[in-house]
Amino acid sequence: MLILIVIAVAFVAYANGANANFKGVASLFGSGTTSYRTAVNWAAITTAAGCVAALFLAGTMLKAFSGKGLVPDGLTTQPVFLFSVAAGAGAANLLATRLGFPVSTTHMLMGGLLGAGWMADAGDVNLDTLWGTFAKPLLLSPVLAVLAGGLIYFVLKMLCLAPDHRTRTLDTLHFLSAGAVCFARGMNDTPKMAALLLGVGWLGGVSGMLLVAAAMAAGGLMSARQVAETLAHKITDMNPGQGFAANLATALLVTTASIHGLPVSTTHVSVGALLGIGITTRQVKWRTVVPVLTAWVVTLPCAAVLSALIYAAAKHFS
Template identity: 60%
Template sequence: MFTAFLILTVCFVAFTNGANANFKGVASLYGSGTTSLRQALYWGTAMTFAGSIAAAFLGHGLLKTFSGRGIVPDSLVQSPSFVSAVALGAALTSFLATRFGFPVSTTHALTGALAGAGFAGSGSEVHLEALGKLFLYPLFFSPVVAVILGGLIYLILRAIRLAPDHRTPTLDALHFLSAGAASFARGLNDTPKMVALLLVAPGIDVRWGFVAVAVMIALGGLLDADKVAETLGKKVTAMNPGQGFAASLSTACLVTTASFHSLPVSTTHVSVGSLLGIGITTRQAHWRKVGEILLAWITTVPCGALLAAISYWVVGLLGKS
């Protein structure tokens, strides 16, 4: 029973991840008027799916990182009820954020959920130092780097005339390639984090776990991404095609680098940070919406922790009944 329940909860978190995150790599395509929302979403979803499948061969470093070992006791890591609570806490956090159109980090939601379910299951045995070193430092550092890199890349591209104000065939091709690369890297970085939750399920081939998570991420993006797409594409900053390309290239560079070094960065933070870097450089940032997004980011970890702790209690009651 618990194995089936665990699989369902992991599929749920993958679906909500796709709904909240599939547009992040391609937001600049829509925001700059290079393509329509649906066309951008289809391209981003296809490349995210490709990255998710590639993660089955390239993402084992992150698979190990998100197993929970070293953060909570090994006995808890091997408990399906604990892992189900982590998945539920993260999924519910992403689900709520998507309903309000806020792009939040599934990585942050999972991090909070690991801590919340860990405290509920083992009290003081959660190793906060390891949690900070492995998860929180890269997550808080990445948006700052993205803001700086996004603005810097735009200034460089403009200086060498690769970021014009208007669309050109060459710019469109480069923009699609960079957005596709950012989406591919997102799939590569995010998928192992969710597949790691399946490692405790007996008899599950991890390769099929990658396929299942990849399919659910794609479905979530195709069926439920519109609200977050509007926020990312239109409400962080105004942008022209050249500025959109610079933001996309910055996102692709950072997330790809993090993925190959097994760093659990948030594609959300990198994508929004790159867009904000462009907005600051061009003085077109929509600061009220940026403030709302930052508030959503701040509450993601405690929300994930609280919902996971409640989920652990509920799952425990179900197990006794």
């Protein structure tokens, strides 16, 4: 069972990389600043740097996503529970990635914890912890991102720092801001998945986060194309200045959340910032945005149901 847990967590991390690595560099590709291959390689490098930073800032996030406080402590070290959370979250995430929907691994893991927790003992799921630790930051972050994306773009435009065309200075700033988003995402997401390895003694802590980092990089390099097309071309038309503004807003919000141990979704923040700019410029492609928002609502219960079913099956055969 311990080997299955490791495989399942690697599966979640691979799906996370496939779905989320490109979110930081989508504006580079979407605005024509660089090619898909260069963008995805830059995402892998800077996400890996964020994973390393998470080694020093991961305490609060590791505790939250181990399930402690949400479900009974005894359950958080139970191998069947850990496997069910990881397997359910990974399956739901990979399905969304194959369909090209940029969804939240944070949603998947929260759904997995809830589904397996309720199947194990519905009466012991702490709803106060669910709201304060998980739901509140997840609900607030996309709203803040929409406002921040529109405001930052407006200010940069006023200061002539977000031109509609490429310049050497803008390209440099755009690459740096994209790297900052990926760095922040790696820092915020790595401990969420590594937390499921805390019950596997020999892979707890540093070793677990390095395994997650490697799987995330592999997923981003090999399976990001469908989500890349959605983020880069189907949410809003984007010029280099708008892409730089979206990255700046995303990096500021996700980095702040990571430092304070808040489990926000980089997906929500990234898409929210793009949406805020699209609303400001009146270029939002609502025919794509509405299905993406719907996917956000559906993914959590899907992951919960899958994890609950996997937990029930694993307990039956164990």
